[in-house]
Amino acid sequence: MNVNWSEIKPNDGESPVCYSNRMGELYTETVTTTFKKFNGQFFTPIAIARFMSKQITSPLSDSISILDPGCGAAILSCGAIEYLTLNTKIKNIKLVTYETDINLIPVLERVLEYTKIWGALHNVNIEYSIYNTDFILSNYSVLYPNMVYNTNDSEKFDLIISNPPYFKLSKEDMRVKAAQCIIDGQPNIYSIFMAISTLLLTAQGQMIYITPRSFTSGRYFRLFRNFLLKHIQIEFIHLFNTRKNTFSKDNILQETLVIKCSPKQQENNHITLSYSEELNDLDAPKTKTIEQEEIIDLSSKEQIIHLPKNTEDEKLIRLFKSWDGNLNKYHIQISTGPVVAFRSKELLEEKFGANVAPLYWLHNVTKMVAVHPIDLEDKNKKQFIRIDKNAISTLLPNKNYVLLRRFSSKDDNSRLIAAPYFGNAAICPYVGIENKLNYIYRPKGHLNRMEVMGIAALLNSTLFDNYFRTFNGNVNVSATELREMPMPPLIVIESIGKELISVNDFSIKNVNYIVNKYFNII
Numbered sequence: 061m062n063v064n065w066s067e068i069k070p071n072d073g074e075s076p077v078c079y080s081n082r083m084g085e086l087y088t089e090t091v092t093t094t095f096k097k098f099n100g101q102f103f104t105p106i107a108i109a110r111f112m113s114k115q116i117t118s119p120l121s122d123s124i125s126i127l128d129p130g131c132g133a134a135i136l137s138c139g140a141i142e143y144l145t146l147n148t149k150i151k152n153i154k155l156v157t158y159e160t161d162i163n164l165i166p167v168l169e170r171v172l173e174y175t176k177i178w179g180a181l182h183n184v185n186i187e188y189s190i191y192n193t194d195f196i197l198s199n200y201s202v203l204y205p206n207m208v209y210n211t212n213d214s215e216k217f218d219l220i221i222s223n224p225p226y227f228k229l230s231k232e233d234m235r236v237k238a239a240q241c242i243i244d245g246q247p248n249i250y251s252i253f254m255a256i257s258t259l260l261l262t263a264q265g266q267m268i269y270i271t272p273r274s275f276t277s278g279r280y281f282r283l284f285r286n287f288l289l290k291h292i293q294i295e296f297i298h299l300f301n302t303r304k305n306t307f308s309k310d311n312i313l314q315e316t317l318v319i320k321c322s323p324k325q326q327e328n329n330h331i332t333l334s335y336s337e338e339l340n341d342l343d344a345p346k347t348k349t350i351e352q353e354e355i356i357d358l359s360s361k362e363q364i365i366h367l368p369k370n371t372e373d374e375k376l377i378r379l380f381k382s383w384d385g386n387l388n389k390y391h392i393q394i395s396t397g398p399v400v401a402f403r404s405k406e407l408l409e410e411k412f413g414a415n416v417a418p419l420y421w422l423h424n425v426t427k428m429v430a431v432h433p434i435d436l437e438d439k440n441k442k443q444f445i446r447i448d449k450n451a452i453s454t455l456l457p458n459k460n461y462v463l464l465r466r467f468s469s470k471d472d473n474s475r476l477i478a479a480p481y482f483g484n485a486a487i488c489p490y491v492g493i494e495n496k497l498n499y500i501y502r503p504k505g506h507l508n509r510m511e512v513m514g515i516a517a518l519l520n521s522t523l524f525d526n527y528f529r530t531f532n533g534n535v536n537v538s539a540t541e542l543r544e545m546p547m548p549p550l551i552v553i554e555s556i557g558k559e560l561i562s563v564n565d566f567s568i569k570n571v572n573y574i575v576n577k578y579f580n581i582i
Contacts, residue, residue, distance in 0.1 A: 063090060065166040076138035076175040081106050083167050084133035090163070099161060100225025100249060101132065104270065107339040108318070109135045112221060112268050113143035115296055115320050119218060120264065123152040127217040127260060129195040129253055130224045131157040132164065134171045137188075140221050141175055145182045153179065155188040156217070158195040165192055196252050200238035202259040217260055220267045224253035242287045245280040248272070255284060258291045261323050267292070273299075273317045273533035276365035279540040285363045288321075289356065296320035298334040298345065299367055315533035317367070329353065335369050350374070362544050366530045376527045379579060383546040387500065390550050392507070392515075394500045394539045396466065397493035398454040399445065407451045408442035417455055419445040419492035420481070425463045427520045428566040430479035432486075445492040455490040459483040460507045462500035462515045463493065464542075468535050475528050475537060478519040480512045498539050511550075514557030518547070520568060521575040552578060 063086060070079045084103045088096070096102065104112075113136075124144065128137040137155055144150045159168055172188045179186040191198065202214050228246050229236045236243055239252045250271045257267050275281040275288075298318040318334075329352045336345040352358075354377065355366040368374045387394060399419060401408070409416050421441055424432050433443040445451055465477040481491075481499075483506075493499050500515060501507060507515075518524050532541060547553065559574050560566060 063087075065170050068170065070174050075142060076171070076178050077106055077109055077135060077142055079174055080133045080135040080138045080171045081109075083171055084135060087133060087164060087167050097227070100227040101161065102223070102226065103132050104135050104223045105339060106135070107342050108223075108270060109139035110143075111298070111342045112136060112270060112318055113139035115268050115318070116140060116143055116219060116221075117266055118148045119144075119150060122149055123154075124150055124218045125154045125156070125216075125262075127156050127220045127222075127257070129158045129220070129222050129257065131159050131168065132223070133167050134175075136221045136223060138171065138175055140219060141179060141184075141186065145179060145184045151184060153184060153186045155186065156191070156215070157188065158191045158193065158198070160192065160194055162192060165190065194235070196235045196249075196256060197238060199256050199260065200235075200252075202256060203239060203241055214260060216262045216265065218262050218265050220257045220260060220265070220269075222253060222257065222268075223270045224250040226250050226272055242284045244283045247280065247284075248274065251275055251281060251284045255287055258288060258321070258323075261292075263323060263325070265323060266295075267321045268318065269321075270316055270318045273315050273367065276367060276533065277362070277531040277541055278534070278536070278538050282362060285365070289358060289363055291324055292321040293324050294319060294321050294331050294352070294356075294365075296332045296334065297367060298336070299369055301335065301337045301369065317533075331355065333368065354378075360544075362540075364531045364541070364544070368530050373526065373530050376523070377530060380527055380546040383548050385547045385549055386545060387543055387547065390547070391502060391504065392500060392511075393503050394464075394498055394542050396539055397495045397497040397499060398456070399492045399494045400454075401441070401494060404445065404451065404454065407446045407448070409444040409446055410442050412444055415447045416444045417447050417458075417488050417490040417492050418486050419443050419494060420463060420497060421494045422465050422467065422496040425465055425477060425479045425497060427474070427477055427568055428479055428516060428571060430463055430481045430485075447488075447490055451492075452490075455492055456499070456501075457483075458486060458488055458491045459501070460509070460512050461491075461493075462507070462512055462519070464498040464500065464519060464537060466496050466498050466537050468537065474520070474525050475532060475535075476519045476525050478516045480516045482509065482512065498537065498542070500542075508554075509561065510554040510557035512557065513560050514553035514555070517556050517560055517571045517575055518553065520571055522572050523575055523579065523581065548578070 126140055131137055134157060141153055168190055176186045228248050235252060236247060242255045254269055261267055275284060300316060330349050331352050332347055332349050334345045334347045336342050366377050368377055418432050420432060423436055424430055424434055460483055461481045463479050463481050468475045556574055556578060
């Protein structure tokens with residue numbers, strides 16, 4: 061579909077935001093879903109653009125500089141300009157935009173030219189620049205202020221507003237190499253956009269982003285969180301209670317948030333948390349001001365950001381913070397299943413026999429129950445593995461474990477799905493655990509039955525699942541996060557396990573009843 065963009069004119073009295081949105085929708089019809097996904101190109105809906113603009117603090121002077129990296133059809137730039145023009149005493153706006161998609165440049169030029177005309181009609185002078193270059197590669201030197209090649213003359217901005225691209229980068233990508241100081245593992249490009257932006261703010265600047273909430277926890281984002289919280293203070297976070305509605309046109313199920321930050325100067329211990337069910341109630345979100353220390357422990361190595369959505373979540377966070385135990389302190393470890401199926405194809409067997417061990421897949425684990433073998437539609441998922449010299453390094457001693465799914469379905473009712481596994485389940489010296497499962501164990505010794513049942517019960521409980529959701533916005537269940545997660549005293553864990561064993565009722569209803577009883581939540 062070829063479009064002559066010069067022929068797509070604004071309607072009489074049309075706002076810049078609406079014109080940008082219309083142009084953006086037309087543009088998306090000219091590219092494939094594959095193209096958009098490859099480029100992380102998800103255009104911002106009007107409701108979110110206007111909501112983000114409302115978070116702008118009025119500038120102290122009548123002039124402002126704005127940066128929109130990865131601007132798409134510039135709906136966020138238009139939203140910011142509209143808001144500033146109609147709600148403040150602004151007279152001069154300098155806008156800088158970055159967009160790598162060459163096909164979007166004619167769209168961008170039409171939208172910004174119209175925005176400039178619209179601004180003039182409201183007595184606001186707007187000057188804009190469009191850079192058809194990569195934002196990261198053009199600005200990464202700010203991450204290395206002490207390096208010889210950094211001239212420290214990067215332009216600073218009073219406002220940075222962005223819906224950056226979202227996709228993972230390979231280790232060989234030039235942008236990963238350019239931002240190595242904030243990267244540990246496989247990064248998502250949006251975090252590099254955010255990191256660079258923090259260093260492009262003026263002293264009184266403000267940065268407003270809409271991103272996945274995945275950066276709030278997890279090992280791969282730890283360096284980024286440490287960097288971010290060192291350089292900025294979070295003023296505002298908005299949460300959406302649905303995955304399906306935020307970017308529904310692009311069928312995006314990633315959990316997203318809107319975050320507003322400013323350069324770190326003096327300690328600001330207050331963060332405003334905002335919350336809406338979906339887009340149609342953005343005009344009247346629920347808000348609450350909370351102490352920073354209640355949701356971020358800046359003294360910890362992980363610096364996980366908890367995001368409570370209601371009073372119950374806040375109570376949960378306080379309860380968990382009152383516990384000073386965790387798996388490591390109890391000499392208990394969590395690791396990822398060592399059997400990678402595609403690397404072990406020749407070792408997999410369909411039936412049990414001599415020199416064969418059971419192999420547990422994600423599908424063998426449901427809440428409080430590990431069943432083996434089971435009927436699987438995928439016949440390639442053979443549920444036994446041969447014990448020989450090629451497999452021995454990936455097999456585990458057949459002893460007591462808690463098995464935990466590493467992934468949950470996007471619309472699963474629970475993030476945490478765990479089952480007790482007892483070594484007497486198979487007459488075999490070894491057991492195989494596939495890579496999509498985590499397993500919890502005591503490296504020097506063994507977990508007793510009460511510990512296994514107690515840990516499994518806690519992880520399966522609504523109490524733990526709700527707490528886990530306050531900091532984890534992924535479908536991934538990270539071993540790193542679980543190692544650090546607060547746990548009640550070991551004697552309490554064993555007591556929960558003992559009571560479950562004594563009543564011989566392992567239903568989730570009974571698990572929740574017993575767990576809640578121990579923490580006075582009935």
